[in-house]
Amino acid sequence: MKEKYIPFLFLLPALLYVAYFSFYPTASAVYQSFQTPHAHFVLSNYKGLLYFGLSEAILNTLFLSAGALAIQFAVAFVVSSVLIREFRGKSVFTALFVIPFGVATVVAGFSFSNIFATTGGYANSLLRIFGLPPLNWYSSWGMDMLTIMVSDSWKNTPIVALILLAGMTSISPEIYKAAALDGAGPLRRFIHITLPNLKGYIAIALVIRGVSEFNIFALPLILVGYRPVFLTTMTYEFYSTTASVYYSYAAATVLLAFVLAFSLLVIKMRENH
Amino acid sequence: MNPKLELQQIEKSYGNKKVLNKLSLEVSSGEFFVILGPSGEGKSTLLRIMAGIEKPDNGRVMIDGRDVTGLPPNKRNIAMVFQSYALYPNMNVYDNIAFPLKMRGVPKSEAKQKVLDAAKLLRIDDIINEPVTKISGGQKQRVALARALVRSPSVFLLDEPLSNLDARVRYLARVELKRIQKKLGETFILVTHDQKDASSLADRVGVLHEGRFEQVGTPNEIYDKPSTKWVGQFVGDLPMNFLPSQLLGLGQSDGEVGFRPEWVTVGEGESECVLESVERAGDEYYLFCRVGEDYRIVLKGATHKETGETIRFKLRKFNRYSDSALRETAEQSP
Amino acid sequence: MNNSKLSRTGLYIVIFLVSLAVIYPLYVLFLIAFSPVRYTLDARYPLQYPGGLTLTNLLTAFKGFNLVGPALRSIETAFLVGAIALVIGIPAAYGLSKLPRRQANTITTLLFLVNMLPAIVIAIPISAQFISAHLYNTVPGLALAQELVVLPLSVFLLLGAFDSIPRDLEYQARVDGAGLLRTVYLILVPLAKAGVVSTFLLAWMMSWDEFTFAVILSPINPTLPIVIYENITRGNILASSAFALILTLPVVVMTMLLQRYLKGEFLAGGLNG
Numbered sequence: 001m002k003e004k005y006i007p008f009l010f011l012l013p014a015l016l017y018v019a020y021f022s023f024y025p026t027a028s029a030v031y032q033s034f035q036t037p038h039a040h041f042v043l044s045n046y047k048g049l050l051y052f053g054l055s056e057a058i059l060n061t062l063f064l065s066a067g068a069l070a071i072q073f074a075v076a077f078v079v080s081s082v083l084i085r086e087f088r089g090k091s092v093f094t095a096l097f098v099i100p101f102g103v104a105t106v107v108a109g110f111s112f113s114n115i116f117a118t119t120g121g122y123a124n125s126l127l128r129i130f131g132l133p134p135l136n137w138y139s140s141w142g143m144d145m146l147t148i149m150v151s152d153s154w155k156n157t158p159i160v161a162l163i164l165l166a167g168m169t170s171i172s173p174e175i176y177k178a179a180a181l182d183g184a185g186p187l188r189r190f191i192h193i194t195l196p197n198l199k200g201y202i203a204i205a206l207v208i209r210g211v212s213e214f215n216i217f218a219l220p221l222i223l224v225g226y227r228p229v230f231l232t233t234m235t236y237e238f239y240s241t242t243a244s245v246y247y248s249y250a251a252a253t254v255l256l257a258f259v260l261a262f263s264l265l266v267i268k269m270r271e272n273h
Numbered sequence: 274m275n276p277k278l279e280l281q282q283i284e285k286s287y288g289n290k291k292v293l294n295k296l297s298l299e300v301s302s303g304e305f306f307v308i309l310g311p312s313g314e315g316k317s318t319l320l321r322i323m324a325g326i327e328k329p330d331n332g333r334v335m336i337d338g339r340d341v342t343g344l345p346p347n348k349r350n351i352a353m354v355f356q357s358y359a360l361y362p363n364m365n366v367y368d369n370i371a372f373p374l375k376m377r378g379v380p381k382s383e384a385k386q387k388v389l390d391a392a393k394l395l396r397i398d399d400i401i402n403e404p405v406t407k408i409s410g411g412q413k414q415r416v417a418l419a420r421a422l423v424r425s426p427s428v429f430l431l432d433e434p435l436s437n438l439d440a441r442v443r444y445l446a447r448v449e450l451k452r453i454q455k456k457l458g459e460t461f462i463l464v465t466h467d468q469k470d471a472s473s474l475a476d477r478v479g480v481l482h483e484g485r486f487e488q489v490g491t492p493n494e495i496y497d498k499p500s501t502k503w504v505g506q507f508v509g510d511l512p513m514n515f516l517p518s519q520l521l522g523l524g525q526s527d528g529e530v531g532f533r534p535e536w537v538t539v540g541e542g543e544s545e546c547v548l549e550s551v552e553r554a555g556d557e558y559y560l561f562c563r564v565g566e567d568y569r570i571v572l573k574g575a576t577h578k579e580t581g582e583t584i585r586f587k588l589r590k591f592n593r594y595s596d597s598a599l600r601e602t603a604e605q606s607p
Numbered sequence: 608m609n610n611s612k613l614s615r616t617g618l619y620i621v622i623f624l625v626s627l628a629v630i631y632p633l634y635v636l637f638l639i640a641f642s643p644v645r646y647t648l649d650a651r652y653p654l655q656y657p658g659g660l661t662l663t664n665l666l667t668a669f670k671g672f673n674l675v676g677p678a679l680r681s682i683e684t685a686f687l688v689g690a691i692a693l694v695i696g697i698p699a700a701y702g703l704s705k706l707p708r709r710q711a712n713t714i715t716t717l718l719f720l721v722n723m724l725p726a727i728v729i730a731i732p733i734s735a736q737f738i739s740a741h742l743y744n745t746v747p748g749l750a751l752a753q754e755l756v757v758l759p760l761s762v763f764l765l766l767g768a769f770d771s772i773p774r775d776l777e778y779q780a781r782v783d784g785a786g787l788l789r790t791v792y793l794i795l796v797p798l799a800k801a802g803v804v805s806t807f808l809l810a811w812m813m814s815w816d817e818f819t820f821a822v823i824l825s826p827i828n829p830t831l832p833i834v835i836y837e838n839i840t841r842g843n844i845l846a847s848s849a850f851a852l853i854l855t856l857p858v859v860v861m862t863m864l865l866q867r868y869l870k871g872e873f874l875a876g877g878l879n880g
Contacts, residue, residue: 003328005801006622007702007706007841009702010702013695013698013699014762015699016719017754018758020723021729021751021752024756025736026729028732029729031726032732032804067846077827078621078625082618083623087622091626093626096630097629098862099629099633099859102812103633103859104818104851104854104855105816106836106851106854110636110839111632111636114635114847115631115635119651120652122635122655128639153829211722214771215726217727217818218818218819218821236822239823250731250760252731255667256724256725259725321778325781326778346781347781347784347786348779353782357773357777359773359776361776361794376785420783423785
């Protein structure tokens with residue numbers, strides 16, 4: 001009867017919007033990545049990208065994502081373990097802790113570019129106070145990566161911590177008490193009780209943050225410019241500078257492929273448990 | 274004359290579970306009809322189908338002779354009171370009651386009169402401006418009723434409207450509900466699992482069991498002459514007693530005899546049982562006894578004996594059942 | 608007993624360090640904006656405390672750069688994004704609340720999938736389309752694109768809000784004579800007020816921060832994030848600091864307000880799937 005279809009009628013604007021503004025352009029980008037002004041289904045764009053450093057872009061993107069995720073999850077676990085307890089000033093701390101989430105990425109980029117400056121900068125002046133020598137924060141690939149990872153993690157750890165906290169609050173405290181009575185110390189309790197129960201939440205946070213890490217764009221642009229190159233900045237570079245927009249479509253498609261592969265990986269891992 | 278509301282062969286399933294099984298019913302205009310049944314057996318579903326909130330898989334709903342099965346709730350001219358009262362939390366009492374009139378486009382001045390009349394009838398005119406979040410349970414129930422009255426619908430549907438009230442308030446609410454219905458002369462259909470609601474409010478009761486009405490009759494009929502063993506055991510403060518007719522020396526080789534605890538004379542007669550426990554019932558006692566090895570019955574009598582003692586009793590009134598269905602009723606001369 | 612005292616101190620150390628880490632980049636922004644340049648940018652080792660307080664930095668920035676234009680641009684876009692989120696999101700969330708849980712979860716997951724498609728993959732084809740549709744470099748165009756970032760979360764929050772309204776209320780409204788549309792907009796939406804407000808604010812904030820679509824779809828009349836980026840790359844640090852302040856202040860305030868709403872909705876809402 002008609003009644004059954006009414007919910008879908010209400011969903012229609014959202015679904016149409018998504019189809020037109022998301023799926024259609026994506027399909028278009030992938031399709032056009034195989035085109036050139038002369039041919040219709042070729043791999044020449046991708047071959048060209050390899051020449052321009054595609055493999056480097058891929059490696060950088062993967063490395064950055066892995067590192068950033070590691071930092072975010074490590075810190076988030078610590079913070080959510082703190083937030084699950086009661087202490088004086090908890091609401092103030094919580095409000096404070098969430099602030100980076102609301103600060104614009106560009107602003108974070110601004111601050112961190114002044115903290116991690118090539119010469120001078122606030123990080124170096126801090127090091128000096130502790131009697132340590134100054135660093136050139138952009139002297140090597142590793143330093144570049146670290147700078148971006150730290151800036152990115154500053155902004156994004158709160159959301160991971162909140163998700164993990166949501167998961168932790170759903171674990172009943174009695175299980176911990178029972179385990180403590182059985183002689184399990186805090187580390188063992190964490191490994192055998194907290195982690196298994198958080199699996200779903202970790203998966204959610206992993207997918208959300210992981211994909212965002214692959215898509216990271218503004219921070220590298222502000223902090224390091226076009227080199228070291230990432231899949232996103234490569235795409236943008238081709239779009240805004242050269243005559244061949246097809247190269248940027250190809251780079252974009254490679255990025256898309258990684259994003260999809262990563263999500264499927266996380267989902268598969270989740271299913272196996 | 275056309276019944277006010279009629280259900281024809283209503284069927285409804287949820288997944289594999291058949292909740293309503295070819296159920297039919299006719300409710301007359303001005304009648305107070307109570308649907309009585311155990312919790313979770315489809316009473317609320319039935320009411321929602323009457324209201325149009327749910328659609329039956331098969332069958333028809335007729336109101337005032339019109340087939341309304343395909344119509345949404347707002348086109349059926351019915352009023353409904355939910356167990357939770359469903360008062361609009363962001364409005365005050367007045368706006369809640371006025372809401373149905375607002376939906377019909379009734380002009381404000383006319384609406385005001387109707388709202389105040391309804392409020393007066395239900396004695397909530399003194400809280401007319403209170404936000405509904407701040408009033409008591411009993412008051413909420415009356416606001417819900419006032420909101421139902423305000424429109425003069427064809428049928429009033431009430432889903433366990435008294436269940437959330439505590440016992441004292443509940444008794445008064447019952448009396449008042451009956452009074453209002455009589456005064457208005459409207460058709461009320463009320464769903465409940467509570468026997469007392471049925472016995473004190475209903476003109477007729479429909480006992481719902483396994484998706485069908487096992488019996489439809491006046492409160493007295495279903496109490497004195499339950500048409501099946503199940504009804505006899507479900508209706509009443511205490512279940513009807515059932516014993517094989519042989520045990521009571523009542524002839525017939527098969528079949529059972531059903532009798533209410535108060536249908537016996539205790540202390541005389543040829544039937545015997547062993548007293549197991551005693552409970553006070555006003556000036557008399559409920560005597561919980563064992564007959565033979567396997568059967569347990571309850572008798573009501575003035576005699577008080579010690580547990581373990583044998584009690585004699587005699588049936589003054591009883592019903593004969595075969596295959597769990599009522600065959601005849603009988604009275605014995607003392 | 609020793610154990611808990613130790614963990615108590617550990618707790619407070621972590622809280623202290625994390626709070627410092629959270630505030631530091633914002634503090635640096637504050638220093639650069641309000642301290643005389645000789646203590647901040649021109650110094651080899653910038654002072655970790657305010658060497659002095661001055662408004663000259665800001666005044667120079669305001670005089671030399673057009674701050675109002677980009678700010679207005681950002682504000683208009685953000686309001687439009689928030690409005691669209693409600694216009695599309697409220698019906699979508701209502702529709703989802705009427706569907707069986709499994710179907711609703713599938714569709715919600717689909718919407719979040721949308722979120723994962725890299726913005727840069729979508730922005731480039733869309734820019735071509737927008738040019739022909741006269742939407743390029745316009746506020747409505749940018750708002751429609753930014754909506755992609757915002758929509759899944761908006762629907763998720765609104766769905767949580769609708770789910771928390773007792774079903775009986777909707778039935779009662781229908782029985783009382785309200786048609787479907789009036790039931791949704793006169794009864795349900797007002798009761799979902801907290802969710803509606805949170806959704807609007809969150810959408811507003813996410814648009815305010817958004818970079819990728821803005822840099823590709825509205826480069827000529829940029830929003831604040833783009834202007835900050837441009838000034839950083841050109842070396843106008845003081846101007847960027849002024850822009851960064853304008854960008855940050857409203858958001859810090861709103862984040863703290865939202866935090867109260869967010870925790871309740873987040874935990875209670877669609878995480879039941």
